[in-house]
Amino acid sequence: MNHYTEIHPDGTRAYQFVADTAYVRESGTKGEHKAAEYILKEAEKIAAQPGKETYIQTPRMELFQCPDFQEKRAELTICQPYEKSYRVRAYLNGACTPAEGITAPFLFVGKGDDISLSKAKGAVVLVCDPVREDMINKIKDAGAVGFVTVCGTPLDQGEDRTPIQYRRKACDLPGAAIHYLDAVEIVEKEASMCRLNIQQSEISRNSANVAVRILGTEFPEEIVTVTAHYDSVPEGPGAYDNMSGGAMAMEAFLYFAEHRPARTMEFIWFGSEEKGLIGSQNYVKSHENEMGKHVFNLNVDLAGQLLGGNVLGVTADPTVCAALKALMEENQLGVTIKNQVWASDSNTFAWKAVPALTLNRDGFGMHTRHDTVEYISPRALAEGAKTLCTAAAWVANEPELSFEREIPADMKRELEKYFAS
Template identity: 35%
Template sequence: MPINGKRAYELLDRIGFIRTSGSDQEKEASQILMDEIQSLGIEAIREPFEVEDAIVHRAILKVCEPYEKSYEVTAWKCCPNAKLEGELYYAQDALTPVDLANMKGKIVLVNNFLRLPTYKKMLESGAIAFITYQGSLLDKREDSDLDTRKLRANFRKYGNLPGVNMLVEDAFELVVKKAHKVYLEIEQENVTLTSHNVYATIPGTEDPKTIITLGAHYDSVPFSTGVYDNGAGSVIIMEILREFVAHPPRRTVKFCWFGSEEVGLEGSKAYIAKHPEEVAKTRLMINVDVAGAPLGKDVAMITGPESLVSYIEYLACAENFSLHARQDIYSSDSTPFANAGVPAVSFCRFGTQGAAFIHCRHDVIQYLSADSLEATAAFVNTFASEIVNTAVFPVERTMPDNMVKKVHEYLDIKDEK
C-alpha cells in the first residue's frame, strides 16, 4: 500500500472547506478523518476539549479630528468591551523609548501583527487601546478579507486592552491624513466552544510501551479552505497511517489530528494535559505542517538534539531528497511536545513567494499538486519507518538548553532561578 499522492489529494479535496476552531465545520472535517481511519480497520477516537471564543456584536473605529470618517474594523476577540475616545498615536517601532514615552493615555496604532513583547510594553506604558492592520497596499479591497483575531490568554494575563484590526490601506490613510482623535467601540460576549482531536494508534509488535507520535492540525483560519495550511499535513499522516497498517511497526505509533492549532496550539496542548502517561512514554514527535506546493522547498525544523539534524540530513542525501534541516522551534503542534521534553521534528514544504498562500482566501487546492504531496509524504514516511523500527532507538529523550530557552520564550514560560 505505497504512498499515493493522488489518494491524498482526493482526501484533501474532501476536507478543503473552512473549518475554524470549535465550529460545526471543524467537527465535520474530524468525522471525515475518522471515517477514513475506520475504513482501514483501525479504531478512531475523537476527544473533545474546550476553547475560548467570543461573539462580536459591534466594532467601530471613527476618526473625529481633524476629519470625520468611519473605518471597517474587526474586534480582537476576548478583549474587553469599550466605548472610548482618545488621541491616536502611531508607534512605528513600539519598543523604542520614544514610542513608549508617548503611548500613555493613547489609542496606539502598531505595525502589522501584535506580538507579546509589544503588548506588554503598551500595558506598562499606559496605552488605553490598540489598532493592528493587515495586508498589502497592492491588495484590491474587494479581494481582501479582514481577519478576526483573538487576544489569547497568555496576553490577557498581563492585562486586557481593547483592540481592533483594519486593512493596511486604511491604516495608511490614518497616518497620511494625520488622524488625531478617534472613537473606538467594542461590544462582544465571551463564549466557550468545543473542538476535537482525532487519534489512531498502531501498537508496536516488539516494544509497545515506547511511543512515537505523528501529528498534524486539521483546522483552518476564517476565509481559508486551509488545504496548504494544513489539510496537506493531515492527509500526509493519513497516508503514513496506511503504511503502518500494512507494515506493523516495532514500536507503537500514535497518530494525532489536532483541532484549534490556529488559535494557539490548543489541540496539542489539550493532548499533553490529558495524557501525561502517554506523553511520558513518547520518545519523538513528528509533525507535518504545510505541504503540497509544487514551487517551494522542503524543510525540517528539529526541536531537539543536534544529532537529529545530522540524522535527517544524512537520510535526505541517501534518499536523494532535497531538504534543509536545522535546529529550531516551529510555531505548530510540535512545540507543546517539546515543552513536555519530547524531541520534535516539524516537516514543512514552504512555497516560494507568490506560489503558496496561508491564512487567506487564496489557500486553495488549485495551487497544490498530488505529486508534491506524494514527495513530501514519501520522505516523512521513510524517516518515520526508519526511526520507529531501529534496533536501538537513536534519539535521546532530552531537550538541549538552547531549545528549552526558545520554547519557553515562545510559550511565555518564566524560568525558575
C-alpha cells in the same frame, strides 16, 4: 540508517483527501465536525482491512471543549481632524473597552520603536505590523490605552480588504486590526484623535481530535506520534494550512498499516490548532500518564504546494538534526533542517519533554480565502509524505535511537514562555 525505497505515497489519493474537505473548518463549527467524521471514516477503512485488527486499535474521536472569544463589536472612528469610521476586527483574547468606547489621542508609532512610543501615554497607537505579546507588553508599558495594527497589502481589493482577525493575549489592552489601505489614509490625513470600541465575550466550542494507534512489534511500550491539524481559520478552507498535512498523515498511516513498525505509533489529527494549539494541548493532558513513553513527535503543518521547499523544524537536541541530515542525504530527500522552536503542535510535545519536529513547506494564501485546493499539487503531497514517512520509519524502527532525548534548556525556557502567554 536505512534506505526506504519501498515508500511510495500516492499523491493523487492524498489530493483527493484534500479536495473532499475543501470547506471552512473553523474550530467548533459544523465544518470542523464534518471533517473529523470524514477523517475517522478514512482511518476506519484502513483499520478494518483483514488481519489488521490484531495490531491496529479501533480509530477513535477524543472530544474536548475549546475556549474561544467572540467579537461583538469592533469600531474605530477618527474624530480629528476629520470624522470617519473604518472597518476593523478585534484582537480576540484581548480586553474590552467601556461600553461607550474610549476617546483618546491617536498616534502612529511605526514599528513600535522606543522613541515613537515615548509619546504614547494615554493614546491609541497604530503599529505597522500584527503584534505578539512582547510588543503588546511594550505598548502597555509605554502607557497606551489601546492599539491598532495593520494587515493586508496595497494591492487588495473587494473581499481582501477585510481585516484579519488575530488571537493574542493583549495584557488588558483593547486592540484591533485594520487594512493597509485604510491605515495609509489615516496616516496621510494625520489623524490625531479617535474613538475605539471593542466588545467581545468568552465562549466554549465542541471540538475533537481523531486518533488511531498501531501497536509496535518490538518496543510496544515506546510511542511515536505522527500529527497534523485539520481545522482552518474562518477566512478560508485551509487546503495548504493544513488539510494537506492531514492528507500526508493519512498516507503515513496507510504505509505503516502495511509495514508494521517496531515501536507503537499513534496518528493524530488535531482540532482547534488555529485557536492556540488547543487540540494538541488537550491530547497531552488527557494522555498525561503515558507521556513518559513518547519518544518522538513528527508533525506536519503547511504543506502541498508545488513551488517551495520542505523544512524540518526540529525542537530537540542538535544530535537529532545531525541524524536527520544523514537520513535525508542517504535517501536523497531534499530538505532544510532548522533547530528551533516551531509555532505548531510539535511545540506541545516538546513542552512535555518529547523531541519533536514540524515538516513545513513554503506556500501561498495561508489564513486567507485563497488557501484552496487549486493550489495543491499531488506531486508535492507525494514528496512531502515520503519525507514524513522516511523520518517516521527511522524513529519507529531503529533498534537504538542515536540522539539525545533531552530538550535543550534554552528551548525549554522558550516553550515555557510560549505556553504561558
